[in-house]
Amino acid sequence: MPNPKAEPVVLSEEEQRVLLAWSRRRKTAQALAARARIVLRCAEGGTIGQAAADLGVSRDMVSKWRSRFLVGRLDGLSDEPRPGRPRLITDDRVERMITKTLEETPGKDTHWSTRSMASATGLSQSAVSRIWRAFGLKPHAVETWKLSTDPQFVDKVRDVVGLYMAPPENALVLAVDEKSQMQAIDRTAPILPLMPTTPARMTHDYVRHGTTSLFAAFDVSSGSVIAQHYRRHRHQEFLRFLKLIDAAVPQELDLHLVLDNYATHKTPQVKNWLLRHPRFHLHFTPTSSSWLNLVERWFAELTNRKLRRSAHRSVTALEKDVRQWTNEWNANPKPFVWTKTADDILDALTAYCGRINDSQH
Incomplete structure (x- = not known):
């Protein structure tokens, strides 16, 4: 019972x-x-x-x-929490170490290491490393940045971002640039293949076999690419590439090209050709703002997935390899979707400039 x-x-x-x-x-x-x-x-x-x-x-x-x-x-x-080993490092010691990391440098060195901080605070190197990780501090790391000084920066950002997010009707938006000085390099020894527990291996040194330039126009809407190699990088080659684009795109479509401020894009010969082809409209990114050109994102894919771990014994072999990779990309193209509005970008830059100014006081 x-x-x-x-x-x-x-x-x-x-x-x-x-x-x-x-x-x-x-x-x-x-x-x-x-x-x-x-x-x-x-x-x-x-x-x-x-x-x-x-x-x-x-x-x-x-x-x-x-x-x-x-x-x-x-x-x-649920299991009740079990008592563990009591903390040996107090909150005050952690605070003092974080303050020292942020506000001081170790003598003549430019930044702290776990060893120098451990010596200065009496903590172990492993404790210093754990605390830095917990607070997201990396004294050894440094990042570079560059702000555009273009007097038309705001207008150009709004123009380019507006094209990405609201492209004109009956028009094609192409992000255009040149990947210049692409080197055909060959390793001094064969690349060793991937094996269990062992990554692929290649020699650090290499032999140069010449350079080529890749002109590319990235279709923002579809992700497909018009690309062509030229051995030189002048306004003549740029004009030949414009003519290639003109022949490849149906005549009933206007063409809006996003470009950087490279001199070959603005020569009198290029301007005269554009006057005779009014369906071409050029939109220039601000100076020092290559991140605004979506074709740079495609160049990054090309570098990471093909060029960085390839070996070529001639420029011709390099061009053939890149051409085949581009054809495979175009068989299943993937557009890169731009999500940041012009206001988002400008607000973020304004906040960043404010932090930079504050850090100088």
Whole structure:
């Protein structure tokens, strides 16, 4: 007979559902699954002894988790936090170390290392490393930045970003640039292939076999690319590339080209040709703002997925390899979606400039 003094285990529909899920799921921790089965069995009625016999566990185990559930419900079935080793480094010592990291330098050195900070604070190198990681501090790392001084920066940002986010009707927006000085290089020894536990390996030194330039026009809407190699990088080659674009794109479409401020894009010969081809409209990015040109993102894909780990014994071989890779890209093109509005970009730059000015005081 059940103990008349024992509080009965009554489950809500939600508790019943959760406990059944815990008891049945294979990925549930076995200890939690066992506790869930104990509570479900107790909810069916009977004595603690009967529940223990049915489940093949001890009476003490059933009594413990039955009581824990009645007090804390589902939360009561989780393990209680266990006392651990007390902290040896106080908050004051952590604060002093963080302040020293941010506001001081170690003598004539430009930045702290774990060894120099450990020596200065009396902490271990591992403790210094843990605290730096916890606060996201990397004294050894430095990043470079450059702000455009273009007097028309705001207008150009709004113009280019507006093309990306709201392209004109009956028009094609092409991000155009040249990847110049592409080197055909060959390693001084064969590249060793990938093996279990061993990455692919190549020699650090290499032999140069000449350079080429890749002119590319990235279709912002579809992700497809018009590309052509030229051995030189002058306004003559740029004009030849414009003519290639003109022949490749249907005549009924206007062409809006996003370009940088390179001199070959603005020669009198180029301007005269554009006057005779009014469907071409050039939009220039601000100076020092190559990040605004989406074709640079495609060049990064080309570099990371093809050029960085390739070896070529001639410029012709390099051009053929890049041409094949580009054809494969165009067979399944992927556009890069621009998400930041012009206001977002300008607000972020304004905030960044504010931080720079504040750091100088």
